[in-house]
Amino acid sequence: MEGPLRKTDIDRLVLEYLRKRNFKEAEKVLELEMKESIPAGELLVQSWLGWGGEGVEERLLFATAGEGDPAELVQAFDRLAAWVDNSLDIYNPELSRVLFPAFAHTYLNLINIGAMPEAQQLMGAHRQRFLDAAVGGSNLRMQELQDLASISSAEAAAASRTASALRSRRLSIRLCRASYDLLTQFLQGPKQLVMLGIVNEHIKFEARMLAGEPAAAGSTLAAFPRLLLLLVVEGRPATLADLAGVEEDLTAGAMQADVVATNQFPLQLRLLQARACLFRAAAASAGMGLQQGRQAEEEADAASSPAIWGSVEDKWAQQQAEKAEDEAQKQAEAEALTKKKRIALQRAAAEARSKRENIGLDRVAPKFPLPPISDEQEGMLMQELQLRQQVSADSLPSCCFFTFFNTHQSLNCVAFSSDAAAVAGGFADSSVRLYDLQARASGAAAGAAPADWVTYFAGHSGPVFGLDFSPDNQLLFSASGDGSVRLWSMEVRANLAVYKGHQLPVWDVATCPYFSPFYFASCGADRTARLWSTDRVQPLRLFVGHTSDVDVVRWHPNCHYIATGSADRTVRLWDVRTGQCCRLLVGHKDKISALAFSPDGTTLATADASGTLIVWDLATAKRLTTAHEHRGPVWSLAYSQGEGALLASGGADNTVRLWNAKPAAATVGAAAAGRPAAGAARGAAAAAAAAGGGTAEQQGAAAGSQQEGGGGGSEPYAPVVTWRTKLTPVYGLRFTTRNLLLGSGALTIPSRK
Numbered sequence: 126m127e128g129p130l131r132k133t134d135i136d137r138l139v140l141e142y143l144r145k146r147n148f149k150e151a152e153k154v155l156e157l158e159m160k161e162s163i164p165a166g167e168l169l170v171q172s173w174l175g176w177g178g179e180g181v182e183e184r185l186l187f188a189t190a191g192e193g194d195p196a197e198l199v200q201a202f203d204r205l206a207a208w209v210d211n212s213l214d215i216y217n218p219e220l221s222r223v224l225f226p227a228f229a230h231t232y233l234n235l236i237n238i239g240a241m242p243e244a245q246q247l248m249g250a251h252r253q254r255f256l257d258a259a260v261g262g263s264n265l266r267m268q269e270l271q272d273l274a275s276i277s278s279a280e281a282a283a284a285s286r287t288a289s290a291l292r293s294r295r296l297s298i299r300l301c302r303a304s305y306d307l308l309t310q311f312l313q314g315p316k317q318l319v320m321l322g323i324v325n326e327h328i329k330f331e332a333r334m335l336a337g338e339p340a341a342a343g344s345t346l347a348a349f350p351r352l353l354l355l356l357v358v359e360g361r362p363a364t365l366a367d368l369a370g371v372e373e374d375l376t377a378g379a380m381q382a383d384v385v386a387t388n389q390f391p392l393q394l395r396l397l398q399a400r401a402c403l404f405r406a407a408a409a410s411a412g413m414g415l416q417q418g419r420q421a422e423e424e425a426d427a428a429s430s431p432a433i434w435g436s437v438e439d440k441w442a443q444q445q446a447e448k449a450e451d452e453a454q455k456q457a458e459a460e461a462l463t464k465k466k467r468i469a470l471q472r473a474a475a476e477a478r479s480k481r482e483n484i485g486l487d488r489v490a491p492k493f494p495l496p497p498i499s500d501e502q503e504g505m506l507m508q509e510l511q512l513r514q515q516v517s518a519d520s521l522p523s524c525c526f527f528t529f530f531n532t533h534q535s536l537n538c539v540a541f542s543s544d545a546a547a548v549a550g551g552f553a554d555s556s557v558r559l560y561d562l563q564a565r566a567s568g569a570a571a572g573a574a575p576a577d578w579v580t581y582f583a584g585h586s587g588p589v590f591g592l593d594f595s596p597d598n599q600l601l602f603s604a605s606g607d608g609s610v611r612l613w614s615m616e617v618r619a620n621l622a623v624y625k626g627h628q629l630p631v632w633d634v635a636t637c638p639y640f641s642p643f644y645f646a647s648c649g650a651d652r653t654a655r656l657w658s659t660d661r662v663q664p665l666r667l668f669v670g671h672t673s674d675v676d677v678v679r680w681h682p683n684c685h686y687i688a689t690g691s692a693d694r695t696v697r698l699w700d701v702r703t704g705q706c707c708r709l710l711v712g713h714k715d716k717i718s719a720l721a722f723s724p725d726g727t728t729l730a731t732a733d734a735s736g737t738l739i740v741w742d743l744a745t746a747k748r749l750t751t752a753h754e755h756r757g758p759v760w761s762l763a764y765s766q767g768e769g770a771l772l773a774s775g776g777a778d779n780t781v782r783l784w785n786a787k788p789a790a791a792t793v794g795a796a797a798a799g800r801p802a803a804g805a806a807r808g809a810a811a812a813a814a815a816a817g818g819g820t821a822e823q824q825g826a827a828a829g830s831q832q833e834g835g836g837g838g839s840e841p842y843a844p845v846v847t848w849r850t851k852l853t854p855v856y857g858l859r860f861t862t863r864n865l866l867l868g869s870g871a872l873t874i875p876s877r878k
Contacts, residue, residue: 136155136158136159139155140152140155140156140159143155195235195238195240195243196243197319198231198234198235198240198243198247198319199231199235199243199246199247200316201231201316201317201319201320202227202228202231202247202251202320203250204316204317204320205223205224205227205311205312205317205320206224206228206251206254208311209221209223209224212307216303216304216307219299219300219301219304220300220304220307220308221258222298223298223308223324223328224254224255225255225266226291226296226298226327226328227320227323227324227327227328228247228251228255229269229273229291230291230323230326230327231247231320231323232244232247232248232273233273233276233282233288233291233292234323235247236276236277236278236279236281236282237279237282239279241277241278248270248273248274252270252274255270256270265694265714265715268673268692268693268694268716269287271673272285272286272287272288272672272673273287273288276288285672286672286693287672291327292327295326295327295328295329296327296328296329297329297330297331298328298329298330298331299330299331300330300331305330312324383709384709384711384746387706387707387708387709388708388709388746390705390707390708392686392698392707392708392743392744393489393492393683393685394681394683394726394727394743394744395488395489395683395726396488396489396682396683396725396726397488397489397490397491397639397683397684398488398489398490398491438510440507449473489683489685491684492685492702493684493685493701493702495639495641495643495684496639496641496643497641498640498641499641502597502640502641505597506640506862509543509544509862509863510862512863513766513767513862513863513864514863514864514865515767515768515770515864516765516770516771516864517770517771517785517787518770518771518783518785518845521771521783521845521846522765522771522860522864522865522866523865523866524781524848524865524866524867524868525545525865525866525867525868526781526848526850526853526867526868526869526870527539527548527867527868527869528850528853528869528870528871528872529550529869529870529871529872530871530872532552532871532872534871534873535552535553535554536550536551536552536553536856536870536871537551537552537553537588537589537590538550538551538589538590538591538592538856538857539551539592539856539857539869539870540592540593540594540601540857540859541594541857541859541861541867541869542594542598543594543596543598543859543861543862544598544861544862545562545861545865545867546561546562546563546598547559547560547561547562547563547594547598547615548560548562548867548869549592549594549601550592550869551588551589551590551591551592551603552588552589553588553589554588555583555585555586555587555588555589555605555607556581556582556583556585556589557581557582557585557589557592557601557603557611557613558579558580558581558582559579559580559582559601559613559615559618560578560579561578561579561580562578564577564578565577565578580618582601582603582611582613582618582620584611584620584623585603585605585606585607585609585611586605586607587605587606587607587608587630588605588606588630589603589604589605589606590604590605590606590630590631590632590633591603591604591631591632591633591634591647592604592634593634593635593636593645594636595636595642596636596637596638596639596640596641596642597640597641597642598615599614599615599616599642600612600613600614600615600621600636600642600659601613601615602634602636602645603634604631604632604633604634604647604649605630605631606630606631607630608625608626608627608628608629608630608631608649609623609624609625609627609631610623610624610631610634610645610647610657611623611624612624612659622659622662623662624647624657624662624664625662626655626657626663626664627647627649627650627651627653627655628651629649629650629651630649630650631647631648631649631650632648632649632650632674632675632676632677633647633648633649633675633676633677633678634646634647634648634678635647635678635679635680635687636680637680637684638680638682638684639684642659643658643659643660644656644657644658644659644665644684644701645657645659646678646680646687647678648675648676648677648678648689649674649675650674652669652671652672652673652674652675652691653667653668653669653671653675654667654668654675654678654687654689654699655667655668656668656687656701656704666699666701666704667704668687668689668697668699668704668706670697670706671689671691671693671695671697672691672693673691673692673693673716674691674692674716675689675690675691675692676690676691676692676716676717676718677689677690677717677718677719677720678690678720679720679721679722680722681698681722681726682722682724682725682726683726684701685700685701685702686698686699686700686701686707687699687701688720688722688729689720690716690717690718690719690720690731691716691717692716692717693716694711694713694714694715694716694717694733695709695710695711695713695717696708696709696710696713696717696720696729696731696741697709697710698710698729698743708743708746709746710729710731710739710741710746712739712748712751713731713733713735713737713739714733714735714737715733715734715735715737716733716734717731717732717733718732718733718734718758718759718760718776719731719732719759719760719761719762719774719776720732720762721762721763721764721772722764723764723769723786724764724765724766724767724768724769725768725769726743727742727743727744728740728741728742728743728749728786729741729743730762730764730772730774731762732755732758732759732762732774732776733758733759734758734759735758736753736754736755736756736757736758736759736776736778737751737752737753737755737759738751738752738753738754738755738759738762738774738784739751739752740772740786740841740842749841749842750840750841750842752784752842752844754782754844754847755774755776755778755780755782756778757776757777757778757854758776758777759774759775759776759777760775760776760777760854760855760856760857761773761774761775761776761855761856761857761858761868762774762858763858763859763860763866764786764860765786765860765864765866766860766861766862766863766864767864768787769786769787770785770786770787771783771784771785771786771845772784772786772842773858773860773866773868774858775855775856775857775858775868775870776854776855777854777855778854779849779850779851779852779853779854779855780847780848780849780850780855781847781848781849781850781855781858781866781868782844782845782846782847782848783844783845783846783847783848784842784843784844784845785840785841785842785843785844785845786841786842787841850870852872852873852874852875853870853871853872853873854870854871854873855868855869855870856869856870856871857869857870
């Protein structure tokens with residue numbers, strides 16, 4: 126014999142009667158009263174059936190839950206995990222997707238009630254489970270686990286972007302009807318009510334059933350309460366193959382507001398302005414003639430005010446245009462010419478004059494102090510520019526690849542001087558090793574020992590993770606796991622300064638592209654990037670905003686911005702004058718591993734540990750292209766010098782790939798230059814000769830021996846060519862000033878099983 130009806134049972138019967146009689150207003154009032162009558166701390170489940178259309182059921186679960194016992198929270202999740210592990214193989218792949226969001230919210234609940242020991246117990250017991258289940262070995266789950274493990278209090282949870290993202294949205298999980306029935310039956314057990322409340326509050330299920338088929342009266346689907354909107358349609362359980370590549374990003378979409386607000390800031394992406402450009406602009410506005418304008422330029426160049434780095438390349442470009450103008454004018458003045466030929470030459474001279482006069486006008490003046498460039502530095506750079514080769518998809522550069530042997534997997538990073546005269550390596554034994562290729566080439570015939578051309582720099586107390594030469598190749602910066610950056614002199618082969626400020630390992634360092642080295646930037650595991658000047662041991666700026674390790678840092682060509690790439694899968698652009706983040710680029714699915722600015726400063730290429738390459742338009746913060754050709758992490762990116770017609774990428778898949786960054790402009794530029802890549806080939810041969818032949822640790826080789834592809838498409842960033850090394854991952858790439866492509870890595874022989 127059944128006992129008396131409870132008040133909740135009576136209310137449910139009345140509610141069903143009101144629904145059948147279509148008394149909607151009374152139904153809403155009774156529903157509200159039922160919700161308000163539930164005592165605080167009591168978990169109560171009530172259910173009803175409502176139709177949202179043909180074949181679709183809308184179900185709402187109404188539940189309230191108290192904080193509960195911390196030990197019971199841990200035990201409830203342990204029971205859920207054990208139940209999923211023991212479920213039938215046909216349902217296990219789908220049901221396993223519920224575990225991580227349930228785990229994350231259980232962990233945060235424990236943190237919020239101050240149960241830190243229980244939270245650590247939960248993390249320790251299940252962390253490896255989720256790492257092993259990561260789709261395709263992705264670092265996404267690892268990063269989310271690291272972010273959760275770093276939360277130690279309710280205040281830290283409130284400040285954590287990962288925790289805020291988890292709490293601000295319900296994760297949508299698609300289940301078949303059978304999987305959904307099994308899950309709801311388990312969660313309605315007497316010991317799983319606390320887990321039922323967590324699942325109902327933070328997870329949205331989408332399940333399928335046959336269109337037009339109502340749920341059976343006695344089935345779990347009809348009896349289970351509806352907290353969320355559920356789309357239920359019949360379908361077979363998803364298999365592991367169906368779920369391959371599917372990994373829920375629990376923080377996806379949470380940064381949208383920050384992205385929109387940050388990317389509204391205006392940017393000054395133009396290159397640095399030359400002194401002479403200022404005089405020409407003033408001459409044009411005053412109506413001065415060409416001769417007066419040239420006189421003003423000469424007076425500007427003769428003035429004692431310091432030169433600007435950007436003006437050196439502009440000055441070289443002006444000289445080239447002036448030569449073309451004079452040559453065309455002389456040919457046009459020749460007597461033995463037809464009228465048609467003379468007109469064509471005069472038109473060519475006019476075009477060269479217009480090009481010369483417009484060079485450097487779209488430049489920006491420096492907004493912060495920059496040291497002067499000496500006449501010696503300017504002359505050296507002009508000589509390098511005279512030997513620069515124009516490269517494109519139709520005129521490929523030569524590539525010189527340096528392989529490190531016998532490193533025993535201790536090589537962490539490499540860097541090249543801009544003149545290909547030196548290669549530096551950073552090692553796990555805390556040493557920095559400098560390989561002087563010119564000294565080796567000159568001493569090879571005399572049988573010089575490696576000690577004559579290899580310099581060991583000792584000073585760090587931790588592994589060296591980042592290296593960078595100054596633009597004038599006189600200084601070398603190194604970043605280490607000991608939390609410091611050291612400055613080394615190439616002239617005296619000694620340490621000049623130590624910069625300490627990071628609290629954790631420093632992952633990367635980058636010097637300002639301005640020719641006279643003065644500023645540099647660093648980034649590290651303390652989730653910050655820092656701006657330094659060589660004359661101070663304290664940082665000038667601190668860039669804070671990333672939620673995980675900052676792994677890569679690069680300078681914009683106009684020196685006004687730096688870009689940082691982080692393990693939080695975002696790229697940020699910072700204003701070095703104000704320290705403000707002015708671009709937030711979101712789209713990668715793994716930690717950022719490489720960055721490169723185009724020479725004109727308008728685009729930024731980014732790559733991650735999954736092998737994805739994305740090119741962004743900085744002005745609009747929109748992606749221009751996405752490529753997935755690499756089969757492993759991409760560790761280095763480099764644009765060709767000058768027009769930036771080619772982008773080179775290299776990584777763990779033992780390949781160097783070239784991309785056609787500017788198809789039309791690159792082809793026109795190569796044709797206008799009228800010079801083949803033979804000069805670059807000669808440079809490659811010289812560099813290879815300097816590095817090759819029976820060394821103990823390093824040998825140069827041409828990377829083009831195994832080549833795939835060619836030509837490149839008409840679309841921007843179409844793949845042009847792939848060069849494969851034999852067994853050497855590509856650690857670093859760089860185009861020299863002459864557009865010779867340099868690459869390097871450590872020989873890695875696969876272990877035998």
